[in-house]
Amino acid sequence: MPEAFSFEVTHRCGAARAGVLITPHGAIKTPAFAPVGTRGAVKSVTHRDLVGLGAQILLANTYHLHLRPGGDLVGRAGGLHDFIGWDRPILTDSGGYQVMSLSDLRKLTEKGVEFRSHIDGSKHMLTPERSMEIQRLLGSDIVMAFDECPRADRPRDEIAASMEMSMRWAQRSREGFNAGGEHAERSALFGIQQGALDEDLRKISADKLADIGFDGYAIGGLAVGEGQEAMFATLDFAPAQLPQDRPRYLMGVGKPDDLVGAVERGVDMFDCVLPSRSGRNGQAFTWNGPMNLRNARFAEDTDPLDNRCTCDTCNTYSRAYLHHLVKSQEILGAMLMTEHNIAFYQQLMQAMRDAIGEGRFATFAKDFRRDYLR
Amino acid sequence: MPEAFSFEVTHRCGAARAGVLITPHGAIKTPAFAPVGTRGAVKSVTHRDLVGLGAQILLANTYHLHLRPGGDLVGRAGGLHDFIGWDRPILTDSGGYQVMSLSDLRKLTEKGVEFRSHIDGSKHMLTPERSMEIQRLLGSDIVMAFDECPRADRPRDEIAASMEMSMRWAQRSREGFNAGGEHAERSALFGIQQGALDEDLRKISADKLADIGFDGYAIGGLAVGEGQEAMFATLDFAPAQLPQDRPRYLMGVGKPDDLVGAVERGVDMFDCVLPSRSGRNGQAFTWNGPMNLRNARFAEDTDPLDNRCTCDTCNTYSRAYLHHLVKSQEILGAMLMTEHNIAFYQQLMQAMRDAIGEGRFATFAKDFRRDYLR
Numbered sequence: 001m002p003e004a005f006s007f008e009v010t011h012r013c014g015a016a017r018a019g020v021l022i023t024p025h026g027a028i029k030t031p032a033f034a035p036v037g038t039r040g041a042v043k044s045v046t047h048r049d050l051v052g053l054g055a056q057i058l059l060a061n062t063y064h065l066h067l068r069p070g071g072d073l074v075g076r077a078g079g080l081h082d083f084i085g086w087d088r089p090i091l092t093d094s095g096g097y098q099v100m101s102l103s104d105l106r107k108l109t110e111k112g113v114e115f116r117s118h119i120d121g122s123k124h125m126l127t128p129e130r131s132m133e134i135q136r137l138l139g140s141d142i143v144m145a146f147d148e149c150p151r152a153d154r155p156r157d158e159i160a161a162s163m164e165m166s167m168r169w170a171q172r173s174r175e176g177f178n179a180g181g182e183h184a185e186r187s188a189l190f191g192i193q194q195g196a197l198d199e200d201l202r203k204i205s206a207d208k209l210a211d212i213g214f215d216g217y218a219i220g221g222l223a224v225g226e227g228q229e230a231m232f233a234t235l236d237f238a239p240a241q242l243p244q245d246r247p248r249y250l251m252g253v254g255k256p257d258d259l260v261g262a263v264e265r266g267v268d269m270f271d272c273v274l275p276s277r278s279g280r281n282g283q284a285f286t287w288n289g290p291m292n293l294r295n296a297r298f299a300e301d302t303d304p305l306d307n308r309c310t311c312d313t314c315n316t317y318s319r320a321y322l323h324h325l326v327k328s329q330e331i332l333g334a335m336l337m338t339e340h341n342i343a344f345y346q347q348l349m350q351a352m353r354d355a356i357g358e359g360r361f362a363t364f365a366k367d368f369r370r371d372y373l374r
Numbered sequence: 375m376p377e378a379f380s381f382e383v384t385h386r387c388g389a390a391r392a393g394v395l396i397t398p399h400g401a402i403k404t405p406a407f408a409p410v411g412t413r414g415a416v417k418s419v420t421h422r423d424l425v426g427l428g429a430q431i432l433l434a435n436t437y438h439l440h441l442r443p444g445g446d447l448v449g450r451a452g453g454l455h456d457f458i459g460w461d462r463p464i465l466t467d468s469g470g471y472q473v474m475s476l477s478d479l480r481k482l483t484e485k486g487v488e489f490r491s492h493i494d495g496s497k498h499m500l501t502p503e504r505s506m507e508i509q510r511l512l513g514s515d516i517v518m519a520f521d522e523c524p525r526a527d528r529p530r531d532e533i534a535a536s537m538e539m540s541m542r543w544a545q546r547s548r549e550g551f552n553a554g555g556e557h558a559e560r561s562a563l564f565g566i567q568q569g570a571l572d573e574d575l576r577k578i579s580a581d582k583l584a585d586i587g588f589d590g591y592a593i594g595g596l597a598v599g600e601g602q603e604a605m606f607a608t609l610d611f612a613p614a615q616l617p618q619d620r621p622r623y624l625m626g627v628g629k630p631d632d633l634v635g636a637v638e639r640g641v642d643m644f645d646c647v648l649p650s651r652s653g654r655n656g657q658a659f660t661w662n663g664p665m666n667l668r669n670a671r672f673a674e675d676t677d678p679l680d681n682r683c684t685c686d687t688c689n690t691y692s693r694a695y696l697h698h699l700v701k702s703q704e705i706l707g708a709m710l711m712t713e714h715n716i717a718f719y720q721q722l723m724q725a726m727r728d729a730i731g732e733g734r735f736a737t738f739a740k741d742f743r744r745d746y747l748r
Binding site: 039040041042043044045046047048068069073076077083084085299300302312316317318320321324325327328330331332333334335336 | 413414415416417418419420421422442443447450451457458459654673674676686690691692694695698699701702704705706707708709710
């Protein structure tokens with residue numbers, strides 16, 4: 001790990017772990033959840049409110065920022081922290097997942113991915129080396145290796161071949177990252193385990209990544225449609241295959257019950273658009289499960305979204321008002337619902353950290369599921 | 375005036391006045407600007423931020439709230455303050471203007487206006503009495519008389535006939551309001567002067583309103599397309615026709631230079647959607663004039679929107695980031711731009727109050743126009 005980084009597991013409770021990841025932009029208590037600021041902004045929440053709600057780290061998307069405003073422009077502005085006015089840690093993905101899911105006319109080769117921008121049709125090439133270069137321009141604290149993420153339901157030999165290529169790309173990512181000069185000394189590079197739902201392929205991937213050597217390890221290729229049962233079955237073995245002394249990051253996950261089940265299986269970090277996207281769609285997450293505020297039964301409900309939640313939305317506003325805002329498509333509805341959802345996610349992470357620290361995670365998880373999945 | 379209300383002009387400077395309007399939900403320093411929360415929410419700003427930015431009073435629209443969620447529902451929730459979680463003064467319009475501009479199939483008679491909802495086509499009737507009843511259910515602090523507002527370019531006899539009817543409606547509004555029991559004792563009723571650009575008609579209207587007796591007087595029928603020059607020409611005589619000891623409210627105005635020119639002519643209160651609507655469209659108001667953040671020249675501009683502004687947007691973010699957000703249609707762009715615009719409007723009002731208090735309003739207005747209209 002670069003000197004500016006460290007990771008320490010401070011508590012264990014079954015497979016669950018609590019710890020601290022130190023970065024040049026501050027400490028992150030784990031298990032941690034990163035809200036997603038795709039284009040350098042979380043939808044409908046200000047940075048100051050994110051900080052107030054307990055967000056410790058922001059995820060930004062390399063693919064989107066590369067297309068607009070461009071890595072070079074952000075680099076000239078002094079990096080993403082300066083450009084967007086956020087002084088806490090930033091994690092950037094590699095662009096690999098989104099270039100395959102969002103762009104037009106993709107051509108995948110050993111070299112990388114050729115694609116056309118979904119914004120203006122312009123032609124681009126993303127490779128491990130180029131992804132490292134863009135993430136360096138963005139000044140990311142946690143850089144992700146460039147990988148390919150196939151659907152979990154592809155044939156095993158396809159999954160295996162894709163994983164093998166991702167491991168070669170991981171090596172090239174490591175080399176590209178190391179060539180980044182000063183940035184490589186003050187940022188961390190995470191490798192990404194692939195292999196879909198297959199224990200043997202996951203093990204091969206984990207070993208190859210450990211041989212290359214990364215500052216943290218992501219579990220990729222999950223939450224892509226395989227379902228919670230298959231995801232948990234994979235998490236029963238995948239985290240333990242990764243180095244014990246480094247953070248483990250489950251990308252793009254998930255629902256509150258996904259997070260609890262993944263922490264239970266040894267995951268330390270998460271990111272997901274769900275709290276903000278659901279908030280914009282009128283869905284609130286609460287300790288008693290999700291709640292759709294479009295439902296007419298909330299029209300005169302004077303209770304807060306969640307009695308246990310301490311956010312300003314729950315302290316100030318009734319479900320009736322939120323129902324009115326959501327039905328009227330008022331921007332404030334999206335703002336208040338997102339604020340609550342992000343607050344809830346952060347409170348959930350804090351509750352998990354507390355439960356692990358106090359050696360009672362199993363009871364916490366049981367109680368959580370009793371109330372949340374009722 | 376009901377006992378819970380009082381208005382005092384504390385300073386005069388030419389025709390400009392500074393004062394304090396006391397309401398049961400708090401004091402309003404005048405000249406004051408009310409952000410517009412059409413459906414009980416200012417678009418893209420939270421209530422707590424509005425308060426932080428200096429908003430002293432919120433305007434809500436009777437027409438919109440009557441159609442959704444309905445005056446009865448808001449009444450059952452304890453009124454608009456409780457329903458929307460806002461504990462400062464609320465001013466509601468009468469619905470008269472919007473029923474004519476927004477609804478379908480309007481039929482205007484001496485009795486009132488019959489119309490169909492623009493939301494679901496349902497049939498409604500709005501009369502002076504019904505408007506008073508709905509505003510009572512909303513628990514408004516400042517209730518507006520029900521009036522008709524014709525276009526200023528209609529023939530004089532039409533303007534005169536409309537004004538005469540509005541004055542009969544003003545009398546019926548007064549009676550309907552007075553019949554409102556306890557609410558009439560803790561809220562104020564404002565009459566609305568009509569007569570378009572005609573000094574004689576405005577005088578007749580003002581005298582009729584004074585005879586009926588109101589707690590404040592609005593100048594209606596302006597900012598409906600007549601242009602700033604004609605508006606100012608009317609404001610050269612209209613405010614002085616109204617009682618000196620009551621607040622004067624110019625409805626639906628306006629641009630920053632409109633506000634300065636109207637205060638200069640004796641207006642005490644304003645409301646307008648402009649700071650929020652413009653913010654959502656990428657336009658910022660600054661001491662150096664309006665600025666369209668869509669413009670490519672801001673792509674790498676590291677300055678804040680306005681060096682003199684003290685809002686969080688100006689303290690934290692660059693024009694380059696705001697340009698990126700606006701171009702990317704990020705909700706955060708609308709939020710930050712609106713926050714700045716409302717902050718700027720409140721800072722402008724404060725600067726006018728200070729200038730009046732210190733007897734230097736003419737210099738202030740001259741300096742303002744030099745920088746703003748350059």
